[in-house]
Amino acid sequence: MTEQNEQFQITASGLRVLAPAKINLTLLIAGKRPDGYHDLESIMAKIDYCDQLDFEWGSKPGIELVCDGPFWVPEGPENLVWKAARRVLDTAGKDLPIKITLTKNIPAGTGLGSGSSDAAATLMGLNRLAKLGLSEQQLHDIAASLGSDVNFFLGGPMAFCTGRGEKIRPIPALFPFKVLLILPNVNTSTKRVYENYKHDSSQYSAAAAKINEFLGKNRVDFAAKMCANMLEESCFRLHPDLAAIKKTAAKLMGKDVCLSGSGSAMFCLLDNDDDAAIEHCRDVLRIDFNCVSRRVHNNRW
């Protein structure tokens, strides 16, 4: 058994894999592509807030997915975990009996990438449990076919992601951070937020120049403080309640609150924790907006 906070643990019945969420410390859109997707430039960072997947041998042929935990997700072939399992077994040419239990601690539709992280955990977990022998490249190829964020979760903990999001340049962990993670009771659709997005090329050029300069100096902290997420306006037009949550939290915390991905989760970087201010902010968000929040750190792996 490895240490509790490492990603893979051998269990009595198989293998347990933790699937951490991410936040987008920055998210710029360079433009729309002919294939309908958008070219991104995003600093993604894993946080220590995880789903859990347990892999074991099933009693009958095929994939059995059981979902557990505080948040509901489908248990059939529409779940990205099920798709990832099917593709990894098909690529290896093996139809093995597999049971996967997904403990869903992270809500879907919040811009924290939990579905993508669960899928990446499935690719790595099954490759190990069933000794499929697939290469890193094969796992990355499957990841890219599953979704734009899945590749990031095969590595990490922090990376500069481009293309659809699937091109990964690791960033050495030079920026340990703590954030107040705000989880509004709202689920966004990534597809709708992108469809509603209006491109602003001058906003992109100005922000990209600064972020590249900061990255060149290894100052991820400066880039993160810019709180640049070009999907925010589109997301808030679709969900005006989120703008009110951001405004309230920013006022109570006395600093910027940033959207992660296509929302609805937001985060506020914490410097020297002012516990009283944080707890007051958490209370107001819970009482006035039915909105849960929690303190999280950057993930170590």
Ligand code: C5P
């Ligand atoms: O790749 P993924 O399935 O996560 O994307 C969901 C939707 O978000 C896509 O169907 C697309 O409409 C939009 N998207 C985009 N550009 C990206 C990533 C996603 O337009 N880089």
